[in-house]
Amino acid sequence: MSTKFYNTITRQKETFTPIKKGEVKLYTCGPTVYDVAHIGNFRAFLFEDLLKRFLLLKGYKMTHVMNITDVDDKTIKQSIEKKIPIQELTETFTERFFDDLKRLKILPADEYPRATAHIQSMIKMIKKLIDGGFAYQAGDGSVYFSIDAYPEYGKLVHLDFGGQKSTERIISDEYTKDNPQDFVLWKAWKEEDGNVAWDSPWGKGRPGWHIECSAMSTEYLGAHFDIHCGGVDNMFPHHENEIAQSECATGEPFVNIWMHCEYLLVDGGKMSKSLGNYYQIFDLLEKGFTPETLRYILLNTHYRKTLNFSLSKRHEADQAVQRISDIYERLTSFVGDKTASASFPKVFNDFVKALENDLDTPQALALFFNWIKQTNHRLDEDSLTLEDGASGLRFIDKFNSIFDLLPGRIEIPATVLSLLNEREEARTNKNWKLSDDLRDKIHKLGWLVKDTPDGAKCQPV
Ligand SMILES: [Zn+2]
Missing domain, CATH: 1.10.10 (Arc Repressor Mutant, subunit A)
Structure with missing residues (x-):
């Protein structure tokens, strides 16, 4: 069976065919480094990790780029509030982010481009958009993308702006824009930006958030690439705007498949600092979760379904992770150093098929745990062959290359x-x-x- 992914833009599962045979180019929206990322953010990063590990298992050569947004409204506001220079602030939270990625055993991306190191690429793209008639400079020096110039605007989230534009225009209080839905590509410097500004053909200012991702993805992956991911909260306006900017600037289709990870709730509601249920990875590790139990909880719900997190999930996750460790230990000592021809157990095919079906992780995990149960039973009644034991170990190895739920082996002195x-x-x-x-x-x-x-x-x- 071929691999099928649900494509947000077409609203259906599609057979995945990379642009270049055997290679996949993947862009995933990274963190805005003004604070520590929370478990909801990491749900999306873990889904992307699983996607990447699965494509690696399928034998694709992967190029993965994840941006670091180190300049935008939020980073500037936080740096002013905390009276910390913006660079120092974003550097601190970038480091924290990388620590958390390691803690959760997320495979590193090939590139982590920082927005502030790519301002010239953004300026170049904005220039192209102005030259092509897709963008204009407003009175205050800011540059806006004109959605009237791009009839396909709204195609990702299936929004129809026809007829709505003129009404909104009347009630809009943003007089500088031609159309209220036009979005900013270059923000003219204002006093509250302090010393955060770059020179451009339109005067001092800074890029808008959306153009950062368009410029950096194009620079590292080319104008047209395979997969773009993010959380559902990135769909609109961020990804919609990315499509508009990129397709108008390059004249090429931007991305073949858009994949979005659903929200994470905590105790059935929105996570909030005031309710005391706002969790960062570090907090949860302190509370006794392990990288493996967190991975298990976050991957055990399909990425397109809302995940309801609660501290009480730890117990079940501990048991699940323990079961994997136990079967691994049992099979390792059963097989020992005896060599046996190693194929895969029959269930391995179904396991891969489940993941080929738009990354059906709950089904893949159910198949794996059912196999553990049966294998334990056969070990108990002494009916497991050496061959079965060896192929079982191979299965665990492949399983772990995707889910990474086997705790790291501890060196005993x-x-x-x-x-x-x-x-x-x-x-x-x-x-x-x-x-x-x-x-x-x-x-x-x-x-x-x-x-x-x-x-x-x-x-x-
Ligand atoms: Zn982005």
Whole structure:
């Protein structure tokens, strides 16, 4: 079966065919670095991570670009309020963002272009738009995109602006624009911008947010590329405006497939600082979630459905992650260093098919956990073959290359390992006193010994 993705622009699942055979160019809207990104933002970043990992599994060469918006209204406002130079502010939150990406095991993008390092590309694109008759300079020096010049405006969100324009025009109090829906490409400098400004053919100012993404995606991925993602909150006006700017500036179609991740709610409502349910990744790790449990919770709902997060989901996620670790351990010790021809279990095909169907992660996870249940059963009744064990390990490996739910293996120090061996020997000789003494000794070194049917296991205290 071929891979199908739901394309926001056509409102249907479409067979995915990359522009260039074997390669995928992906652009995902990155953070505006005026604050720490919250779990809702990370839901979208994790969905994009899963999309990318799946396309890698399918054998595509990926080029992934994610922008860093380090100048816009919000960054300027925050820098003034906090009395911190804008560069210092955005640098701090960019670092925090990269820390959180690592914490959640999100694969890094190939490029993280910062808006402030690409002002000239933006100016160039705005110039093209003015020359082509798609943009105009207003009285205050700002430059606007004229949506009247682009009849396809609204095609992403299926909005029809016909007839609405003139009425809105009358009630609009923005006299500088020809049309109230025209959006800004270049914002003329105002006093409240402080020293945040660049020279341009239209005077001192700064780019609008939308042109940042159009200019940077084109610079790194070309005028026409495969997939553009973001949260549903980016659809309008941000992505609609990106399409208008890019298609008018380059004369080419912009993006083949638009994919959007739905909202995340907390306890059934909007996350809010005043309700005390506004979560950042760091907060949740402090509360006992792990990168794996967070990944599990955020990926277990299909990306096009609203996800309802709550702290109580931790228990179920802990158990799910534990089940994966356990089967991995059991199969590893079952197969040992014996070589067996390794194919995949039958269910692997269905697992891939589920993901090929617009990334049906709930179905893929259900298939995986059902396979774990059956495999445990067969191990219990001693009916699993070595071949099955080896192919099971291969399945876990592929599964983990996409979901990354297997906790990182912890290196046990050599001293602890040798004490552990001594203790095993003592237990074989039924020398319980020595075995207990050794357990205490290991505990003093910061490790906890747990006796399991497969032998003693060790974990940090
Ligand atoms: Zn963007």
